Amino acid sequence: MSFLGEILCRKAAEVEERRRKTSERELITRASDLPPPRSLAEALSPRGGPVRVVAEVKRASPSAGEIAAALDAPAQAARYAAGGAAAVSILTDGPGFGGALEDLAGARRQVALPLLRKDFVIDRYQLLEARVAGADAALLIAAALSEDGLAGLVEDCAALQLTPLVEVHDEWEVEAALAAGAQVVGVNNRNLKTMKVDLSVSERLLPMLPETVKAVAESGVRTAEDVRRLRAAGAANFLVGEALVRAADPAALLKELMEA
Numbered sequence: 353m354s355f356l357g358e359i360l361c362r363k364a365a366e367v368e369e370r371r372r373k374t375s376e377r378e379l380i381t382r383a384s385d386l387p388p389p390r391s392l393a394e395a396l397s398p399r400g401g402p403v404r405v406v407a408e409v410k411r412a413s414p415s416a417g418e419i420a421a422a423l424d425a426p427a428q429a430a431r432y433a434a435g436g437a438a439a440v441s442i443l444t445d446g447p448g449f450g451g452a453l454e455d456l457a458g459a460r461r462q463v464a465l466p467l468l469r470k471d472f473v474i475d476r477y478q479l480l481e482a483r484v485a486g487a488d489a490a491l492l493i494a495a496a497l498s499e500d501g502l503a504g505l506v507e508d509c510a511a512l513q514l515t516p517l518v519e520v521h522d523e524w525e526v527e528a529a530l531a532a533g534a535q536v537v538g539v540n541n542r543n544l545k546t547m548k549v550d551l552s553v554s555e556r557l558l559p560m561l562p563e564t565v566k567a568v569a570e571s572g573v574r575t576a577e578d579v580r581r582l583r584a585a586g587a588a589n590f591l592v593g594e595a596l597v598r599a600a601d602p603a604a605l606l607k608e609l610m611e612a
């Protein structure tokens with residue numbers, strides 16, 4: 353089975369286990385009492401606009417292994433907010449990334465920026481969990497979903513007022529994202545089969561996106577030089593994880609990236 357296939361099987365079992373502990377009805381009740389979420393789309397830059405960074409809280413990853421096992425997620429989110437990030441991405445997958453939904457809830461108590469739940473979302477239940485934990489947006493990975501499945505989850509996001517960030521890796525997934533009505537599309541430079549990062553994926557796919565869509569270049573962006581390279585391809589928004597987590601001074605790196 354492929355790497356992604358294995359994760360999706362594990363995720364399906366995980367979601368069923370969580371549903372047994374907390375019913376969907378319970379989450380719907382809790383979500384109905386919440387104030388409306390912040391708009392991730394509004395926090396992002398239009399094509400050619402100033403650089404905005406979605407800063408990620410990431411303790412580990414399948415490609416890098418352990419990055420910062422003891423990272424305090426709310427404190428890191430607060431560092432990002434102080435450093436001028438446009439939004440914060442929180443990896444909530446445990447086995448692959450050392451994250452948890454509690455990281456998102458903790459970050460919500462610390463920062464007022466839009467928060468993205470970054471996980472392998474395959475079920476509306478995970479969107480309800482995200483909303484209840486304080487997320488404003490949720491990642492939907494086109495490669496992990498059928499076209500109908502993606503379109504259905506985009507609609508579920510709309511019903512919950514969450515912004516879907518639809519992640520694509522190739523031309524077919526760009527078409528699927530646009531057909532599903534995505535208004536925020538992330539081009540992931542990391543190949544999910546080989547784990548290799550190649551910034552030319554953003555250079556190839558970003559020009560396919562209409563100007564009305566907010567585009568985000570994801571993965572492998574580490575330096576001001578990387579930002580300058582992708583700006584030439586029309587990127588204005590960058591999702592940055594590992595480099596910010598490893599940085600001695602994340603605010604200083606954010607400033608460097610935003611001024612590139």
Ligand SMILES: O=C(O)c1ccccc1NCC(=O)[C@H](O)[C@H](O)COP(=O)(O)O
Binds near residue numbers: 542573593
């Ligand atoms: O980061 C990984 O190794 C990874 C492997 C398989 C699926 C997803 C993965 N990462 C999720 C992400 O999209 C990145 O965390 C995000 O784009 C930030 O990337 P980076 O700046 O390179 O940490």
